[in-house]
Amino acid sequence: MEVEQTVLPGIGLRHEFATRDGRRIGVVSHRTGRRDLVIYDPDDPDRACEVVKLNDEEADALVELLGAPRIVQRLNALHRDVEGLVSLQLPILAGTPYAGRPMGDARVRTRTGASIVAVVRAGQVSASPGPEFALAPGDIVVVVGSPESTAAVADIFSQG
């Protein structure tokens, strides 16, 4: 896939690409920080038929919505390639022992040998969270290790 970058003098930058279905989409990055999500007209491929203006916060939200599942997917794909390594996505349910506590309290690496590589919260990925990271109900913990160690982590988060 090729992303085309064009300078818009006096305005900023535009990136665009064509999807596999032949639709063109792009992003205009204004110097002011505004982002326009642009969808091109299939009948008139040079015309933006939809322009959605996004401020910084909205652009971040969109990125995370689109990006978070992709990161987990890629992580899974990565681990599939390494024999004997498994990655699990473990939901932290309300009422379980570590909901609302710093992650370090679970002492996952010491007890099982598996590693927590990311926590996904409301579509946002926190990569390599530290021991002080407070887990909340609804978080998804991404853990990597051998099949046995990751299963042990699942037990720790569900039963303590």
Place this chain on the structure above:
Amino acid sequence: MHHTAILFLEFGAVLLGLGVLGALALRAGISPIPLYLIAGLAFGTGGILPLATSEEFIATGAELGVILLLLTLGLEYNADELVTSLKGNARAGLVDLVLNAAPGAIAALLLGWGPVAAVAMAGVTYATSSGITAKVLSDLGWIGNRETPVVLSLLVFEDLTMAVYLPILTAMLSGLSLAAGAVTVAIALGTVSVVLLVALRYGRFIEAFVASPNSEVLLLKVIGLALLVAGVAQQLQVSAAVGAFLVGIALSGELAHEAQALLAPLRDLFAAVFFVFFGLQTDPSKIPPVAALAALLAFVSMITKLATGAYAARRAGIARAGRARAGIALIPRGEFNIVIAGLAVAAGAHPDLGPLAATYVLILAAFGPLAARLVQPLITAIAKRA
């Protein structure tokens, strides 16, 4: 009544009137520039309500307006963008220059106004209003369109051409001999190249000098620097406007945005004064005799801009509908054309030049954005059928 009292009364009435006209323009979705010109016509010699005392004050304000217009225009671009645009679009830019300078120059020569007026009129028909066009692009949601970079780089090319053209025009208008004129033009070209080079290589030093966390200090420094360079440029016969434009180009990045935001209200105030002043200098009774000519010139140069846009867009691989949009976006004329005509009028060009330029810009500043708005659904329909 006291002199100061009359000055305030008149100037206040003018500004208030402009505010009301601006609100009307906003509601109608057109550029306020034509309305400002009409207001100037009404207040000027032979108008319905001639000003008595504030004309001199307005004249100075108008000069400041030109400086601020060009300074903020320069701030929009940085030197890198200018160089890239020049490299990639030189051919389309030259087509633009030849096609669109021709109508004005030919008209002036046919009218027997002489070569100097021909050069001035060439500038009047050549330059697209980057201000109005940028507004049309953003109002109609065309900024994301794939033909838009073509339009924007043509505007950049035109603005750079102005940096070379204005000194030439200034030299010709001041009636310098060929040799002295050539020296002036050489100085101008040298200055433009040096400033571009300095901006590219050492822009950060200028920025370091100008930068300040305090907006008041920043404002004073930027305007002070611009006026100083404008004054030097004027003294060298390079045109004050070009000096201010070059200062704008030399400043870039975050600093340029801040300065732009700070200068915007000042620019709006003095630019409006500038358009009024041009109207003031024009006697409305001189307009009817040149109206037909202005309409014809406007029509011809609309066609040439359409052709320019279509050509440039085709070179960039844009489909038919996009080519039409590129041409239409380039139609509006505005601030630069009036700046050029203003220089010519101040230097005592043919008495019909001012009214002709005013009428011409009135037509295209008003009609350009309207055309884009009206034609948009038509183009879409054609694209759907094709």
